[in-house]
Structures are given as structure tokens and as C-alpha cells.
Amino acid sequence: MLGRVQYHPDAGPQLTRWDFFLSYGGSSIDQRWAEWIAWVLEEAGYRVLVPAWDEVPGTSWAGLADEGVRRGGHLIAVLSSTFLESEHATAIWRAVWASDQLSSARRIIPVRVEPRAFSGLLADRVAIDLTAPARRSDEAQAGKLLLAGVEAARTGRNRPTALVPMPERTVRRRPRLPTISSLLGTGRSSGEPPDLLTQRRWVAKITADYEQAVAAKEIPGDRKQRRQDHRELEQLARTLDGSPDGAGKKVLRGLLASGVVTYCPHLGELPDDSLPEQVGLDLAYFALWPLITARKLPKDWADDLAEISSPSLASLVEAVRSATARGVKIGTDDFQRLLAQTPVAFGILNMLQDLNDPARGAAALLAVAKAGSRSEPPRGAGAKIMVTWLALAASAGAAGPFGVDAERHASGLADGLWDWLTDHHSGAGYGGSSEFDPFGGSGDRHTSALDQLVEGLFHDIF
Structure with a gap:
């Protein structure tokens, strides 16, 4: 052969x-x-x-x-x-x-x-x-x-003898960003902000977890930054316990930051076709609720909140707290109904800008976000970057698609919310602010238009 x-x-x-x-x-x-x-x-x-x-x-x-x-x-x-x-x-x-x-x-x-x-x-x-x-x-x-x-x-080659079929699209799931209910074992829905007791337990839990992560060297940053984070978390805990200390704006920023971070798991579960106005209202709802439920706020807190967010939102929070002090029981659904009739876009933009500013509220948001979601927000980049960070932080920890799909989902939410906020930051209606007079021209918030709205709403309810 x-x-x-x-x-x-x-x-x-x-x-x-x-x-x-x-x-x-x-x-x-x-x-x-x-x-x-x-x-x-x-x-x-x-x-x-x-x-x-x-x-x-x-x-x-x-x-x-x-x-x-x-x-x-x-x-x-x-x-x-x-x-x-x-x-x-x-x-x-x-x-x-x-x-x-x-x-x-x-x-x-x-x-x-x-x-x-x-x-x-x-x-x-x-x-x-x-x-x-x-x-x-x-x-x-x-x-x-x-x-x-x-x-x-x-x-010298191992080429298949038949066409390799195109791979089917697989959807992997990210680890779920822990909601307050899953973290504490409560039955409270992630679709609504926590009550005061649950918020206090949550802050205590994430603070303890943060300290453990620092001890295990799982948290990046220098020692000075970690001490600053610890002070911010301790101050938030004291505020929720009814003993706020420090400058009034600093106290408010801690509460607002905790509300924003607790909203992230809920935001990550929203479908792609969510209306941006609903996202904006929900963000305001979660961010402001800790101020509604707080036992005590610093002196002149309403003026400080008006500067951090907007006079409209400050007046709404003050009117609801005033109604609560007079014995009117106000639930989360009631507060949502009030928000739907209140200009919120201008206040949300101001609040996000404040929480992004290193000279103002960035320290509070950084501490709560790192402890509560292991996601570090940008600082000094402006409100638009903050909107994108919120969407990405939520989608990254949600039960939604992994990788490119999650980023596309986050990008769609962020773009829609930003367009809505900038389109409605002035003018009347629940988005606008500049033509809305929250004090009714009297200078007395307790007789303002929003206060009257609260009175009328709860009169109808109760």
C-alpha cells in the first residue's frame, strides 16, 4: 500500500x-x-x-x-x-x-x-x-x-460538519436588590415607603451591615470617608429616633436620601412602558415620606425644605404634618393623591441637584446609598446624571434582565423621567412650579392652598 x-x-x-x-x-x-x-x-x-x-x-x-x-x-x-x-x-x-x-x-x-x-x-x-x-x-x-x-x-482544524445553530436568547437574573421587607423579614410591600418603625430598623440594619463590610475590607474608600459615612448614618438614626441634631438642612438631607435609596428596588421592578410622570411622582412620594413620618424636625425645617426642593413640596409636607398633628389620619394612598395634584418636577430636580452637590447633600446620599444598596452615587455631576444613576442602581439590583437588557431598561427609564422633569419644571399642573403659589399670597402656610386641599380631601375621606 x-x-x-x-x-x-x-x-x-x-x-x-x-x-x-x-x-x-x-x-x-x-x-x-x-x-x-x-x-x-x-x-x-x-x-x-x-x-x-x-x-x-x-x-x-x-x-x-x-x-x-x-x-x-x-x-x-x-x-x-x-x-x-x-x-x-x-x-x-x-x-x-x-x-x-x-x-x-x-x-x-x-x-x-x-x-x-x-x-x-x-x-x-x-x-x-x-x-x-x-x-x-x-x-x-x-x-x-x-x-x-x-x-x-x-x-489541523475541528470545524463542525453541520451549521452551528444560532444560540437562543437566555435571560439571566441579577441578584435582587434587597427591599426593606426582604431585609427585615416584614410583610410590607416594596411598592410603598416604610413606616417610621420599619425605617428605623432598616437604618440600624444597613449601618450594622456597613460596619461589617468595612471590617471585612469590602467597602472601598479611605478611612476619612468611612468615618464621614458613619456620622451621616448615626445622625439619620437619631433623627428617626426623634432626636434630630445638627443643622436643619443636614437633617432633612439624611431623610430625603433614605427615601430615595428605599425607592431604588421599587424603581427596578417597573416595566419598560412605565409613564415617566408616575416614576416622578413615586420618587417624590418615597423621598418625602420620611419627612411626613418623622416625629420631630428641626426648627425652620419648612424653609430649608423649600430651598432644597421647592416651596410647593415644602408646603405640601407642612400641610400634611399639620393635619396629622390635628388628629387626621393620613395614609400613603392619601399622600399619593395629594402629590398627584401638586407640582413636583421643579422640586425633584432641585432635590437631586442638592443630593449630588458635595457642598450640600452629597455626603448624606453617599452614606445611605453605600450602606443600603452598595451603589456609590456620582457627586458634582448634576441632576441629569443623578437620574441616570438612580435608574442604573435600581436596574442593576432588580430581578430584571442581566447585562445589556438591564442597561437598556435603565436608560429608557432615565431618559423618560429626565424629559418629563425638564418639560414640566415650570408651569401649572402636577409637573410645574413657577406659576403655583403654595402660600396663597398670605405668607401663612397653614392657610395656604395646599393646606385647604388637605382639609378638603380628608373631609371627604373621613
């Missing part, structure tokens, strides 16, 4: 008598593996030199080995412990390796028959692995794997 022309660097073009030359260790198991491999290959039409079959009376083993090295095509090394310990097997594979050190002709084809790691020069060659349990027990599967491997080595 005529062989094929094979190029050997030392001898020039020669005729190969065999496609494969098998080299194996001296154990009976190694020989059984070699014979099985030879049988599979010959049944597939390959010419194989295997000592167990070809070392017959009258032959010279040294000459047979030399023939295999020089004219045996590819050397199949049956990798096992005894193979690596065999001086004869080592001499053979090293002789072949010397003729193809860069593996350009892939003359050495290792076949692993033991589940162990191998080192040395042979470890550099990609092997056919027959050690998996399923392959060892399934002879047909092992045979197919062997034949596919040797054919790939001969041709």
Missing part, C-alpha cells in the same frame, strides 16, 4: 507506512488501552503501528520503534503513570517531539486514560481526554471522541 508523503526536517520527504504509531507504558492496562485505540482506528480505515500486534517473531523491536518514529505519521502517546515512568516510552516520544517542537505538524497526540495532572513537555500538547466517567463506561462515545480527536489533529 502506498503511503503519503510526510516531511521530516532531518530526512526530507519520505513515505509514511502508518498513519499512527502507538506508544504506551508497560502495564497490562496500558496495553489494553493501546489495543482498544488501535482497533478503533483500524476499523475506521487508518493504518496503525502498535507493538502488541506488530512485534512478531523475527522482528527487531529497536528497528520497529525507529520505523515508527521516522515513518509512523502521528505518535499516539497513551498517557498514564506507567507511561511517564517508562524509559523506552520516554525515549520514543522525545525523539518525535524533537522533530516537531512547535507542534506545527501535531505529530504527538496525547490520549489521557488516567484522571491525573501531567507535567513536563507533554503537558504543552492538547490531549484527547478519555477519563470522564461517561466516556469510560460508554465505549461508543469514547470511540467517537477518539476518532474526532485524531481527525482534528491530522487536518
